[in-house]
Amino acid sequence: MLVSLYVKDFAIVSEVEVALGAGLTVVSGETGAGKSLLVDALLLLTGARADAGMVRHGADRAELAAEFRLAPDAPALAWLRENELDDGGDCQLRRVIRADGGSRAWINGRPATAAQLGAVGERLVEIHGQHEHQALLDRTQQLAMLDGFAAHPALLADVADSARRWQAAARTIEQLQDRGNVSDRCDWLAAQLAELDREQLAPAALEELSAAHRRHSHAAALIEGTARAQARLGGDDGVSLLSLLRQTRAELARLGEHEPRLAQVDALLDGAEIQLDEAAAELDRVRDGLDLDPERLQELDARIARLHDLARKHRVPLDALALRRDAIADELDQLQGAGETLVRLQRERDAARADWARAAQALSASRAAAAGTLARKVSALMDTLGMAGGHFAVELTALPDPAPDAHGAERAEFLVSANPGQPPRPLRKVASGGELSRISLAIEVAALGLDAVQTMVFDEVDSGIGGAVAEVVGQKLRALAASRQVLCVTHLAQVAAQGHSHLRVSKHAGDDSTRSRIDVLDAKERTEEIARMLGGIDITRETRAHARQMLATAGGKAS
The missing domain is CATH 3.40.50.300 (P-loop containing nucleotide triphosphate hydrolases)
Incomplete structure (x- = not known):
């Protein structure tokens, strides 16, 4: 429910805040005061x-x-x-x-x-005005209004779900069929996959291949270099690091009896000797594993060349060949199973269509029953809303050989005959603005209790009517306000008298601007306003008495 509305510097309104309550609130004022x-x-x-x-x-x-x-x-x-x-x-x-x-x-x-x-x-408010009634002319909105009146959300959900499943299956089938004969593609993919599978493409295998190629490419330099390093570490010929270290330890041992701190130096040199021994042993193992093998190098060159050729062929980096191989394998699996997939999808499509046909038939039956009920109720209300002899109808037109549609197997069109004896014609072709307002009101009254929106606004719903019809319009609005909050902008006393509360919009001209103000009327002020709406400029005692009588009859307070 709308509890307050604040407006500042809007059109000719300087600043106003209005508190609103339940029931029917009417808004009146002179023409041009800014009621709307x-x-x-x-x-x-x-x-x-x-x-x-x-x-x-x-x-x-x-x-x-x-x-x-x-x-x-x-x-x-x-x-x-x-x-x-x-x-x-x-x-x-x-x-x-x-x-x-x-x-x-x-x-x-x-x-x-x-x-x-x-x-x-x-979800908060429905606004029915001269412009907003245009939605009533839209056939999509008309179908939605009929469905809202019929209150069959489960049927709508079943139709929409089966249509969605049918469309998804049909779309996938079309994609598979667009590929045409896939046997040639399968043969090509199989050849590409076999070519890639002959190579070791895992990251670890590629790294090992690269390391082996570097090792064999530099085998001579590695053998020569490790031999020189071995000689420097512990070779028998000439001076080596190990022999110098051992000589140094022997000399320090002779001096150690005179300086105890040299024992700590000897312990450090002992550790260094162990490390040098291990380094020399590792150099021996590396050197023993090196071999000048031109055939092996040629084999590694050939493998690397093949991998680079494959990378260029598939237009990917060398390290992405494994991903490319997996993608080809996946596509080949899909294509090889396309026949089975197509049969399965066709079964799913046919089952979804059958489900849709059953759901759509139930929805059509519910719509047909609701259309008849809505037409009778709205026609009866039209008679009391100044369209005597008028007739309202809902025409349901089946879609020609429809594919499963999320909205069902038919479309709706609201028809109206404003005068007796005339055949109903589409609402969008014959209804005037005032008639649209009253037909909208009739639909709301007919569907009372079915709409979850709690606040309804009617702008100039009484356009083009007067007298007893205006009083009936006011009564219908008041009846609607028994279960909804209703705000109605009106220029008729008969409608205004039916309100539970009354707002008056007035315009005041200053030296350099014109401003609107909104007042909440008490009982006495309300009587004066109703009298003004009845009698114009000159308000007589009889006019005020009539205003009090109208308020008393409607249940409003008068003073």
């Missing part, structure tokens, strides 16, 4: 496109804010939680429109996009 600005503000707060022209002249920006109190099971609260924008049981919307045309929006204090405002807004 509240509706415009709600439209912007629920995602409508911002227009810099709505910023009050001379202001830098317009500010709009609304607070909604949500029930625990409200769809809007579920959406807020899903998008991590929830804040307890309330929803606060705020939007700033700058004079340069830019705008920003917030949901519960967090930055939001206009699309997010629209998504949460459609």
Whole structure:
């Protein structure tokens, strides 16, 4: 439920904050006072496109804010939680429109996009105005309204799910069939795979191959170098590191009896001698493993050349050949199993189509029953809403030999005959703005209790009517307000008298600007406003008495 609306520097409104309650709230005022600005503000707060022209002249920006109190099971609260924008049981919307045309929006204090405002807004409030009624002319929206009236979400889900499965299987089948005869491709892939499988492509194998090639390429230099190093370490000819170290230790041992600290030096040299012995032994092993083998080097050269050729052939780095081999193997497996896959997918497609046909048939039957009920209820309500003798119908047209469609096997068209004896014609071709407003009201009343949105706004729903019909419109709005919060902008006393609360919009001209203000009327002020709406400029005693009578009859307070 909408509990407050704040508007600042918006059109001709300087600043106003309105508290709203349950039931029917009516908004009245003289022509041009800005009655519909509240509706415009709600439209912007629920995602409508911002227009810099709505910023009050001379202001830098317009500010709009609304607070909604949500029930625990409200769809809007579920959406807020899903998008991590929830804040307890309330929803606060705020939007700033700058004079340069830019705008920003917030949901519960967090930055939001206009699309997010629209998504949460459609779960918070329904706005029925001259422009918003255009949705009533859209056949897609008409089908959605019929489905909402029929209240068969399980049937809709079954149809959508089976259509999705059919479409997924059909799309994959088409992709497989587009490949044509895959035998040639399989032969080519098998040859490529065999060629790659003859090589050792693992990273460790490539590293070992590279190391072996380097070793054999430099075998002569390695043999010569290790021999010289061995001679320097412990060779028998000439001076070596080991012989010098042993001589040094012997000399220090003779001096050690005179200086005990030399024992520590000898211990360090003993460790160094052990390390040199081990190094010499390792050099022996390395040298023994080296061999000048031209044939082995030639073999390694050939292997490396083949690997580089393969890398160029497949247009990948050398170390990516293993991944390329795996990809070829995967594709070959898929193609070799394509026949079995195609048969399986065709079975899945046919099963999904059969499931869709059964679900769509059940949905069609439910829609047909709901269409008849909705047509009877709306036709009866039209008669009381100033369209006597009018007739409303819902035409269901089957799709020609339909492929499984997520929306079912038919489309809906709302038809209306505004005058007796005339055949029903599409609503989009015959209805005027005022008729659309009343037909929209009739549909809402007919579907009372089926819509989860708790706040409904009607802008000039009484356009083009008066007298007893206007009173009936007011009564229907009041009946709707028994289970929903309803806000109605009106210029008719008969409608305004039915409200549970009353807001008056007035315009005041200053020296350099014109501003609107909004007042919450008490009982006495309300009587005066109803009298003004009845009698115009000159309000007589009889007019006030009539106003009090209307309020008393409607259940409103009069003074």
